[in-house]
Amino acid sequence: MARIDFLRTAMKDITQTGSVWESSRFLIRKLLDPVDWASAETIIELGTGNGVITRAILERMNPDARLTAYEINPEFLELTRDRILGDSRCTLTDESAEYLEDLHPAGSVHAVISSLPFAIMDEALQESILRQIHLVLKPGGQYLQYQYAPTKYRMITRRFQRVRLDYTLLNIPPAFVYSCTK
Template sequence: MIRAVQRQVVFVGKFLRSPRQIGAITPSSPFLAREIVHLAQVRQSKTIVEFGPGTGAFTKEILAQMPRDARLLAVEADAGMALLLRKKFHRAIITAGSAQKIRRIMKAHQLEAADCIISGLPWASFEPQLQDDILEEALAVLKPGGKFASFGYIHALGMPGAKRFREQLHHIFGSVQMSKVIWKNVPPAMIYCCTKEK
């Protein structure tokens, strides 16, 4: 309980300092975490990449569902958050940096192509160029048939940045599926699960 309150305080503080980078006022719920990790097929994955782990809500669930011999590389832009995550999750490789550099980061860790990417990034608040740069890198590191899973808040799906992101997903991936609404998340959210063409 105290830990959860601490996490919330850290998160709100970060949001107030960098609203566009954080993009959410509260960490993701376990309900959203379970669904996104399930849809990304983490149980069948050997190399898993996470973008923008934040407080680690998805990281915890990925580690719980991934096979024993799988590897998780998480890339977090906020160095302070990356440090906290490193202390908390010893089984994951946590790097401070931008998802824009995922190709180079994976190479530095001798990781080959990813079976899946799970994103916690606030796409709707990103500039078009940043959306494109990160999506291009994501596509480049995914294996053919690999999964890219991300979420959006339903109240924000009509925002120009969110619409653009959705259009880009349809443009670059062979298949894009939208999940049911996760009403128990605050705020309610839905998941995009995309598959790279074989």
């Protein structure tokens, strides 16, 4: 049901969603496995869609950890709200990821987990969001991002010195996962 909700909502504005199908459990595992869950207290998710990754983050998070989850599409925001079942560790916001630095002090975040569709976003906006992701992360903080083609490799490695690129065929479409450390 959640997958069909994703498809229906995505089709209304594919230029904002950048995908027609929610992430598979295989992609979610590749994206979330590199996170140091034992020490991650402050976590950000960018682009929740129907909340499939949000739910998986909450399953892995410490009881005392806090997640701020960003989603600009109101229908997706509601689908995420339904999926997190009132988990008080998660704050959902309809702010755009482009305002990260207004909401989080520099050097305050342990991990940023992003599904933002960089490939279809304005170039200046991509650069601005990536700069802010780097700014809000603590030294040693982690940035996880997936993409359907590794087109942002240079942009990401310019900002982050330690980057590992992984891949899974088991997603629609197959996806690349960047695991970066500040």
